[in-house]
Amino acid sequence: MIAVTGATGQLGRLVVTGLLDAGVPASGVTAVVRDPAKAADLADRGVVVAVADYTDPAGLQTALQGVDRLLLVSGSEVGQRVAQHTNVVTAAAAAGVGLLVYTSAPKADDTTLVLAPEHQATEEAIAASGVPALVLRNNWYWENYDAQVQQAAATGQLTGSSGSGRAWPASRADFAAAAVAVLTAEQPGTGVLELGGDQAFTLADLAAEVGRQTGTEVAYADLTPDEHRAALLAAGLDEGTAGFVVALDGNIAAGELDAGQGGISSLTGRPTRTLAEHVALVLGR
Known part of the structure; x- marks a missing residue:
């Protein structure tokens, strides 16, 4: 069972x-x-x-x-x-x-x-x-960025405070497939597996991809943490949530999600969802 x-x-x-x-x-x-x-x-x-x-x-x-x-x-x-x-x-x-x-x-x-x-x-x-x-x-889910993809497509601007920090996202479906592979393996083993997608990205990469798919210029504005917090509060987020988002971007800027290409595709035998594929999915293209 x-x-x-x-x-x-x-x-x-x-x-x-x-x-x-x-x-x-x-x-x-x-x-x-x-x-x-x-x-x-x-x-x-x-x-x-x-x-x-x-x-x-x-x-x-x-x-x-x-x-x-x-x-x-x-x-x-x-x-x-x-x-x-x-x-x-x-x-x-x-x-x-x-x-x-x-x-x-x-x-x-x-x-x-x-x-x-x-x-x-x-x-x-x-x-x-x-x-x-x-x-x-x-690692990170592509779905964490769905709202930002939509906002970038609508406004031509993407904001954050993660600098050139990279993450290695995959879709929830990719992470689920990795879990299925482990749970159904004849000998799954024990220990720790760092799991991420096949492709690293930055928020600047995300802005560029949204721009490419919409045919418009999308700029990434890299803010200071204080500027980022103020922008989030102005957008209606509460203080706690805004602080949490800024802290996560700071972690990404510090390289905490740059764990390297990892694991999922070797477990599932197929590539993970790419940035271009996820943007297209969110934009309905």
């Missing part, structure tokens, strides 16, 4: 459907969800739907009974994820899960990335549990 937590989320759902597409019998897949109504389509396909929240240790242990391989998709509640993830890890250990796969952050144990501390703490909890584990340190 293969179980996926957060199975109705953006990444988790792609993994569940990817397992089915890979030939895993629906009866051999457990979708761990908070709201079973959102998993009705999966249940209709024969997937086992187990109701358990990351804050529900007893429910998690029940949901994971009989599970051999588990994908723990990291939660979205920043500040609460260590406790939530630890509940899943503890339940996996109690249920005798044979392999725990976790979606972590790039270079989680050696980075200033603002997102990393909770991931590092989760990796430490997994290691302490004794459950055999494979950590997938996912």
